[in-house]
Amino acid sequence: MGAEQNIKTVIGIDVGGSSTKIVGFRKSGKAAPELIEPILVEATDPVTSIYGAFGKFTSSNHLRIEDITGIMMTGAGSSVAKSSIFSLQCSKISEFSCVGRGGLFLSGLDEAVVVSMGTGTALIHAKKENGAVTTKYLGGTGVGGGTLLGLNRKILGVDTIDHIEQLCAEGDLNNVDLRIKDIAKNHVYDGINENLTAANFGKLSDLATPGDISLGIANMVAETILMVAVFAARGLNVANVVLVGNLTTLSPIRNVFQNRDNSFGLNFIIPERAQFGTVIGAALQGIENTEI
Numbered sequence: 413m414g415a416e417q418n419i420k421t422v423i424g425i426d427v428g429g430s431s432t433k434i435v436g437f438r439k440s441g442k443a444a445p446e447l448i449e450p451i452l453v454e455a456t457d458p459v460t461s462i463y464g465a466f467g468k469f470t471s472s473n474h475l476r477i478e479d480i481t482g483i484m485m486t487g488a489g490s491s492v493a494k495s496s497i498f499s500l501q502c503s504k505i506s507e508f509s510c511v512g513r514g515g516l517f518l519s520g521l522d523e524a525v526v527v528s529m530g531t532g533t534a535l536i537h538a539k540k541e542n543g544a545v546t547t548k549y550l551g552g553t554g555v556g557g558g559t560l561l562g563l564n565r566k567i568l569g570v571d572t573i574d575h576i577e578q579l580c581a582e583g584d585l586n587n588v589d590l591r592i593k594d595i596a597k598n599h600v601y602d603g604i605n606e607n608l609t610a611a612n613f614g615k616l617s618d619l620a621t622p623g624d625i626s627l628g629i630a631n632m633v634a635e636t637i638l639m640v641a642v643f644a645a646r647g648l649n650v651a652n653v654v655l656v657g658n659l660t661t662l663s664p665i666r667n668v669f670q671n672r673d674n675s676f677g678l679n680f681i682i683p684e685r686a687q688f689g690t691v692i693g694a695a696l697q698g699i700e701n702t703e704i
Contacts, residue, residue, distance in 0.1 A: 420481045421448075423469070424695025425462060426510070426688075427487040428530070430454060432461035433691040434469045437699045445699050448473055450688040466497060484698035486510045486690060505697055507690060512538030512547030514693030515654040518683035524652040525550070525645045528690060529659035531558040533637050535644050550644050555636040557659050563629045568622050573662065576626055580664040583627025590614030605675045609635055627664055634659075634668035642676050652679045656689025 419440045426433040432455070436448035451469055455461035469475070483502045490504050507528075515526030516538050523539040534552040538545060565571040570579060593606035594615060612632040617624070641653045659665045660682050669680040685692065 419479075420699065421475065421479050422481050422695050422698035423466070423483045424510075424691045424693075424698060425465065425483060425485050425487075425490070426507075426691035426694060427458050427462055427485065427490045430456060432458070432465040432487075433688055434465040435688055435691045435695050436469070436473065436475070437695045439699050445696065447692070450685065450691060452687075462497070482698050484694040486694045503698070505694060508534060508536050508549045509547045510690045510693030510697065511656060512536040512693065513545050513696050514689035514691070515656050515683075516540055516545060517692060517696055518656070518685060518689055519652070519654045519681050521652055521654065521681075523650060524654045524681075525641060525648065525650050526654045526656060526689070527637065527641050529556055529637060529655060529657035529665070532556040533640065535641060537644075537648055537650070551640075553636060553640050555633055557633075557657075560630060560633050560659070564626055567629075568626060570622075570626070576630070577662055577664065579623045579626035580630050580662075582621065582623030583664075584624050585627055585631060586615075587617040587620045587624040588613055588615065588628035589631065608675060630662065630664035631668060634665045638668060638672060638680075641680075642678060645678055646676075651677075652681060654686075654689075655680065655682045656686045658687055660686040 419438060421436055421438045423434065423436045431452055433450055433452050435450035437445040438448060439445045453461055453465040453468060455464055477498055477500065480500055483497055483500050485502050485504045486507045496502055511528045511534065512526050515524055526536045526538050528534045532552060532554050533556045535550040537548045537550055560576065561571055564576050570576055589609050590611040592604060592608050592610050595610055596606060613628055645653050655669060666682055669682065672680060
C-alpha cells in the first residue's frame with residue numbers, strides 16, 4: 413500500500429509533558445479516511461517520547477517511511493520537535509483546532525462544545541458547515557488532571573492514576589460533600605436535582621477515609637469542569653458537549669458526566685477513543701491539507 417497506489421497516510425502526534433499519543437489516517441481517492449488505531453507512549457523526555465511513539469506505531473502497523481505523506485504535530489511538547497522526523501516533513505498546528513476537529517469526528521456531530529480534559533481544561537466551540545470545520549477557543553479552567561494528582565499527592569500521598577481510581581472505588585461522597593438534599597429540608601428547589609452538590613467538602617466527616625477524600629477530590633474536579641461546560645454550551649445555545657482527553661478514562665470522572673444529562677438539559681458525550689481526541693484531530697487536519 414505505498415505511494416504508488418495513490419494512498420495518502422498522515423500521522424498525527426500529540427506531545428504532552430509525560431506521554432505522547434500517535435495516530436494515523438489512510439485515505440485512497442474519494443473514500444472516507446480510514447483510522448489507524450492510536451497508541452500512547454510514556455516518557456519524561458518529549459524528544460524520546462516522539463521517536464519512541466513513531467517507531468512503535470510504524471512498526472506495529474507495518475508502515476514504511478515512503479508510505480507516509482506527512483506528520484502533524486500538536487501539544488505543549490511539540491515545540492521541542494524538529495522540522496522533520498526521518499526526513500518526513502513535520503507541520504505544527506494549534507492544539508485547540510485539533511481538539512474541536514477530533515471531538516466532532518469521534519462524536520459524529522456537526523456542532524458541539526468540545527471539552528479537553530487534560531492537565532488543565534480547555535473548551536472549544538466546533539462547527540462543521542459544508543464539509544469545513546471551524547473552531548473557536550472559548551476559554552477554560554486550571555482545574556483538571558493536574559489538580560486531581562496534586563491534591564491526592566499532598567493530602568493522601570498517592571500520585572498514580574491507578575491508585576487514585578482504586579481509592580475512589582472505595583469512597584462515599586456522603587462523608588464528604590454537602591448535597592442540596594442535605595440543606596433543602598422542607599424547601600422545594602423547583603426543577604433542580606436534589607443530589608447535586610451544594611458544597612464540595614462541605615460535609616467532610618472526621619471519620620472520612622482516604623477513599624472518601626480521593627472521591628471527593630475527583631468529584632470536585634469533574635463538577636467544576638461540568639459547570640464551566642454548561643455555561644459555555646448555554647451561552648452558545650449548543651445542546652451537545654463532547655468530552656475528550658486523559659481524564660475521560662477515569663471512572664469517577666466519567667460517572668459525574670454520565671449522571672448529569674437530565675440536570676442541565678444538555679447531552680454529555682464521551683465517545684470511544686475520547687482519550688485520543690486531540691491527536692485524531694491533528695491527523696485529520698493533515699489529511700485535509702493533502703487533499704487541498
